[in-house]
Amino acid sequence: KAGVTQTPRYLIKTRGQQVTLSCSPISGHRSVSWYQQTPGQGLQFLFEYFSETQRNKGNFPGRFSGRQFSNSRSEMNVSTLELGDSALYLCASRGTEVPGELFFGEGSRLTVL
Amino acid sequence: GESVGLHLPTLSVQEGDNSIINCAYSNSASDYFIWYKQESGKGPQFIIDIRSNMDKRQGQRVTVLLNKTVKHLSLQIAATQPGDSAVYFCAVPNNNAGNMLTFGGGTRLMVKP
Secondary structure, eight states, rough: OOEEEEEEEEEEEEETEEEEEEEEOOOOEEEEEEEETTTTTTEEEEEEEEEEEEEEHHHHHHHHEEEEETTTOOOEOOOOOOOOOEEEEEEEEEEETTTTTTEOOOOOOEEEO | OOOEEOOSSSEEEEESOOEEEEEEEETTTEEEEEEEEOOSSOOEEEEEEETTTTEEOOOOSEEEEETTTTEEEEEEEOOGGGGEEEEEEEEESSSTTSSEEEEOOEEEEEEOO
16 A cells, blocks of 8 residues: 655745645545654654644644645645754654554655755 | 653664664653654654553564663664664654654664674
8 A cells, every 4th residue: 555645855945935745644544643853853743633623733833734635635834934944844644553653754855045 | 741862862783783772751651652763765664662551562673671660661673684774763642642742862773784
């Protein structure tokens, strides 16, 4: 079965711009969560969606938002980009078998100049 | 809040030796603990988890030990192979849903041929 797919893989933006990242979960997985990975802060939870509803949210400013569609695909948006938003953004989907087993995509590498 | 820490940022082992990666946690109320492996250019991959009512769990070449008294978790890899070279993260859930994970800072395992 296909894994989690994230697009785009790489992108470069300038400060003040906004960006939208997309994630297609594993077929049948209804839960999608997003994480930000940076060398300084490591892996940090952004938010989680289940059946189109945001179920949990991490400690990030309101510039970070997301949504989930009826087919479980998810997008996250970052507005008014700052240099510190440069990171690898990882999407993960989860089935129902093992609670902590998240299936991660390869990530979207965002560089803000 | 939850915090997860790692003792060593980099571990270098000889191929064929056993590897031990350690992790300390603060929230003793966690129901389970998880180990992830992240290879270069990829997203984290679930390795193994252990329930809080267990002291030890074995998988294929991996063993996780849980010492609740000192809030310590370790991942042992037997007969380490070059393919084991990666960054290893321990993680704990922040809530019962299991999708909101707090990750440790990561340990880079380097396997020397």
